[in-house]
Amino acid sequence: MSEKLPLFVQVQNRTVHCIGGGTVAARRLKLLLEYGAEVTVVSPDLHEDLLKQRAHFTWEKRALTQGESFSSQLLFICTNNQTLNDELLANSWQGQWVYAAHDAARSDIHFPTVIDEGPVTLGVSTNGVYPAYTKKLKELLKDALTDANVFKELEILAPIRQQIVQSDLTGKQKQILLHRCMGDEFLLAPDRDLLLKQWMDELN
Ligand SMILES: C[C@@]1(CC(=O)O)c2cc3[nH]c(cc4nc(cc5[nH]c(cc(n2)[C@H]1CCC(=O)O)[C@@](C)(CC(=O)O)[C@@H]5CCC(=O)O)C(CC(=O)O)=C4CCC(=O)O)c(CCC(=O)O)c3CC(=O)O
Numbered sequence: 001m002s003e004k005l006p007l008f009v010q011v012q013n014r015t016v017h018c019i020g021g022g023t024v025a026a027r028r029l030k031l032l033l034e035y036g037a038e039v040t041v042v043s044p045d046l047h048e049d050l051l052k053q054r055a056h057f058t059w060e061k062r063a064l065t066q067g068e069s070f071s072s073q074l075l076f077i078c079t080n081n082q083t084l085n086d087e088l089l090a091n092s093w094q095g096q097w098v099y100a101a102h103d104a105a106r107s108d109i110h111f112p113t114v115i116d117e118g119p120v121t122l123g124v125s126t127n128g129v130y131p132a133y134t135k136k137l138k139e140l141l142k143d144a145l146t147d148a149n150v151f152k153e154l155e156i157l158a159p160i161r162q163q164i165v166q167s168d169l170t171g172k173q174k175q176i177l178l179h180r181c182m183g184d185e186f187l188l189a190p191d192r193d194l195l196l197k198q199w200m201d202e203l204n
Pocket residue numbers: 027101102103104105109110111112113124125126127128129130131132134135
């Protein structure tokens with residue numbers, strides 16, 4: 001079991017300092033920028049992917065000196081200098097969320113591999129046990145979701161849920177119906193609209 005709670009976090013307008021601008025920083029910042037965080041990178045150089053996104057964050061082009069600390073809400077420690085990384089971690093303020101690329105166990109945040117297909121979002125992690133394996137896991141899960149008709153079923157069910165939620169049924173009745181409609185009896189029915197109407201009438 002993961003020690004970390006899986007959450008979907010709103011980072012829009014959150015201030016982020018990222019120390020180091022290499023390969024890992026580029027992977028993390030791609031996501032942070034995409035989701036609207038306010039990012040400042042402190043690093044003497046930038047990965048080519050970050051150079052392409054130069055207009056979307058502040059760059060302090062310099063190497064960190066010893067003993068510096070940062071007041072932003074989120075601190076991303078991504079240098080290849082493990083002594084400096086450890087020092088930054090030790091100097092972070094209580095209450096600050098710290099991402100430590102070099103030390104999964106002491107990092108407040110883990111990044112999962114993300115499967116984002118239509119209405120389904122999955123975050124998959126091996127919790128640092130074998131990060132590269134998540135690639136395999138991602139393909140496995142994508143295939144399983146497709147084989148189980150998950151995307152097709154959700155396409156069918158989205159407007160059905162609206163009908164049920166907007167009906168005059170009681171909360172409990174809606175709940176019963178929402179669960180019933182996920183079953184094959186409904187999903188494979190030749191006339192789903194008719195069946196839903198029948199079920200609604202029975203409950204009313
Ligand atoms: C805990 C986590 C923390 C976090 O960063 O949130 C973490 C931690 C660490 N990774 C390390 C190494 C590598 N990570 C990868 C690849 C990926 N790593 C990713 C996530 C995570 N990595 C988080 C946990 C996710 C999980 O376990 O499921 C992926 C899923 C997403 C992404 O990074 O975007 C991406 C998937 C592949 C893809 O899709 O490409 C590769 C392979 C490669 O690069 O090809 C290597 C080199 C080979 C190796 O060592 O296995 C090291 C050692 C560093 C060192 O010692 O130098 C640490 C630190 C530690 O373990 O303490």
